Each structure stands twice: as structure tokens, then as C-alpha cells.
Amino acid sequence: MQRLEKLELIWQSLPLLGEGVLVTMTLTISLLGVGLLLGIPVALGQAYGPRPVRLLMSSYERFFRAMPILVLLIVCFYGLGFWGIYVPAFGTAVVVFGLHSSAYQSQIFRGAIQAIKEGQLLAARALGMSRLQAIRYIVLPQALRLSLPGWSNEYSGVLKDTSFVFAIGVTELTRQGWQIAMRTREIFLVFITVAVIYLILTYLGTWLLERIERRLSVPGLAGQRREEHGRVI
Secondary structure, eight states, X not given: OHHHHHHHHHHHHHHHHHHHHHHHHHHHHHHHHHHHHHHHHHHHHHHHSOXXXXXXXXXXXXXXXXXXXXXXXXXXXXXXXXXXXXXXXXXXXXXXXXXHHHHHHHHHHHHHHHTSOHHHHHHHHHTTOOHHHHIIIXXXXXXXXXXXXXXXXXXXXXXXXXXXXXXXXXXXXXXXHHHHHHHHSOHXXXXXXXXXXXXXXXXXXXXXXXXXXXXXXXXXXXXXXXXXXXXXX
């Protein structure tokens, strides 16, 4: 009887956990978008920029990769408050996570850009394209496709890292689970449920990105990449 009561308690908590899932996914998609918009220019600067630009982009990338995300989050949120600047916790999380993610995404994109043969750029220039046009129309479309496997991995990591926003008061999935656990005193069952939800979200997201990767794969080039990594084509 007691076990049934506990299961019923978890069932009644699902709508609240669903609200937490909505916040978690909104945060994940938003910060991945920010990371994408910032990561591509950083990667291009490292791959094609003059020496000062390469140094600047590399410094940016190394700084944000070196900083623990929780430290950045707390410093930015409470630091801005110290100076009298109020930014909502959700907005702070999107910006801080976006900057952090952009550093990792830039390396995904840089690796994909460098996988494009230099001969393609030379051929584009021979056809009358400028360097910028060649990068925009020849390199980037292929590089973005090749980045999808790494981007899938970034999605998985970022989704789990969103639990850190618990520290600045954003009520996402983990915080929602904690509040339910404190109210019901069923910490184990609640967090087992939270863990299962994270597992489902991770699986669905990576499955979707794998489907997109297969649909958008570059004929021939994808097989070449797999062969280079010793995988079966």
C-alpha cells in the first residue's frame, strides 16, 4: 500500500516536472543558438583570420573553455547585481552558457572547416569568387553538415549542464525535482524520475540530430571522414 502511495505521489508530480522540462529545453535550445551564432565567427577567425584575429579568437576560446561554468554563472549573476545591474536569472544563464558553449562549438566548427580540402577554395577563386564568397558558399555549407556529430555531443553535454542554473534560482527540471522532493520527502524516487527524464531528453535529441546528419550528409565526403577515423563505411 505504501509503495502504491509513493507511485501515486510521483504521478501527481509529473505536471510540475513537465514545467521543469519546458524550462530546461527552452534554456538548452536558446544557449545552443547563442553558441552557434558566436562559435562560427570564432572558428572562421581561427581558421582564416590574420594573426591578430587568430590570437584574439584563440584567447576567447581558451578562456571560456578553462572557466568552470558554475563559477562563471555565479560571478556574472551576482557580480552584475553588485554593480546595480539587474538581469533576469534566465537571461544571465542563456548568455553565460551561450558564451561557454560557443568556445566548445568553435572547435567543432574549426575541425569541420579544416576538413574541407584547400583545393575547393582555390577552385572557387579561379571561378571568380572572392575569398569571403568562397567561404560562405563553398566551405560553410559543408562544414556545418560535418559538424553535426560533434554538435550532437555538445547538445548532450549542455542539456545536463543546465542543471547548474539551480544555483541562481532558475526553476528548471533539477530545481523543480528538488522542490518536490523537499515537499514530499521522497528524494530517491523523485530524482530517479528526474534522471529518467534527462535520459529520455538526451536520447531523443541525439536521435533527432543523427537523423538530420544522415539526411544532410555530404555524399563522398562523409564516407571519407569515416574512413579517416577507422570506421566502417
